[in-house]
Amino acid sequence: MSGFVSISRRVSCNSVVIALLTVSTVIIIWGAGPSPDTGEGSLRATGYASRQQRLDAIIVLAGGQTRDGGVPLWVARRLDRAVELQRSQGEPFPPIVASGGGSGAAPPVLTSEKFIIHESTSCASYLHKKWNVDFSSLMKEWSSYDTEGNAFFTLVQFAKPLGWRHIAIVTSEFHMPRAKALFEWIYGLQGAGHFPERISADSSKRGAINQGYVLEYHSVSDDGINEAALKNRIESEKRMLEKVMNDAARIKTMEEFHHHFYFEKKYYSTAKQDLFGKMVNNTGLY
Template sequence: MAVVVLGGGPQSKDGSLPEWTKRRCDAVAELYKCCKGKNQKLRIVTTSAGTAHTPSVIDSEGFPVTEASASAQYLIRAGVDAKHIVQEAQAWDTIGNAWFTRVMHSDIRGWRRLLVVTSDFHLNRTKAIFEWVFALPPAQRLRFVGISDEGIEIAEERGKREAKSLEGVKQNAQTLKTMESLHEWLYTKHGAYAAAVRVERLPPSERKIYNG
């Protein structure tokens, strides 16, 4: 089985992950330790290049830091063996997380059971997206875990944005029913991946809902 832990927006200026992403990673690290004790093989997929809505994080030497790599390093410090982690560092949104996780990892490795871990405020849209993408032939089995976002300042505001975006996901899932049609849509219509479309850039005053 593979566990997919979703990124949650760019890490803070000091390089630390947002609190909601830490909680996701902490839950995955505990699951990993439990499975390791039972001699079960568990692979972990950390996800995302970043978010297309806000600037990327740059380290002190001027290099970009992806959400996937930041989450991977956090998991390693928490006791996860690096050889059991693979990174999906191409996506700029949740649709991309599902697409790249599938075409880069699960289809190649033959994984047919995946557990997707995210926050409660992100769970409904995540389920809709992953169930859509992973139901396309050949279909794969999914389970989901929502991590509590109690006490997270931006959770309510992010939840409202997620609910609004969910409607678009449902509409696309009704019309894009093959991997080929989804591929065409991603690279001709989606602002984060299409050459001729520019994704929405949030003004600084609104970036707090993504930044930790």
């Protein structure tokens, strides 16, 4: 009888242990999930998304200068927006790249010693003096003389060697359709980014994302710009955009683009270098 009681006690004890372990396991599993009362899971997810979407850099497109080497109204707006984006990211701040060397349709602004003040230099000076943007988070690109050059040189001088993926592009409303088309085309060329062998025959799937770049576009207002000049510039932008789309349809790789850029483009081709400085932009807008 005592043996039976002993066995019964052992069975009862084991049952209690198993029951407690089962309950503990349920509690642990339930406790590992987000609390519906605190919303902790949602906060974690939001934080993760924010980290994933953090900008690697901000590229602001230059667009002309004043006679004293300053920046015109529309460029100042672009730069102000770039600072707003940079500060929205928190520290460490992503770098701002001011992109622009000058224009083949307007003479350069010179220092008193006759040295060129590049458009990107004017932009960098504005950002540092007005907004106290630290030089450690401010860079400039001065090889470009048009928007196609902005896209190409920021890609090969900054984005690709530095491994940037998530980049903001800032320019004016009148300029944005063509700027966006150029950046999507050039950053999406086969060999341009993180997936050098990838190329899609489906035109709907082409673009910067195909090479691992996530580009976001921020346009600033055209308010205050001379109405007639703005109207003329918008018409000019439409014509140039059509040419961009035609070029993008036939040029798919970095090798093909390199040939196009240095042998067909009027600003960069040695065969066409005599045209440099003889082209006129009557609107003054870039």
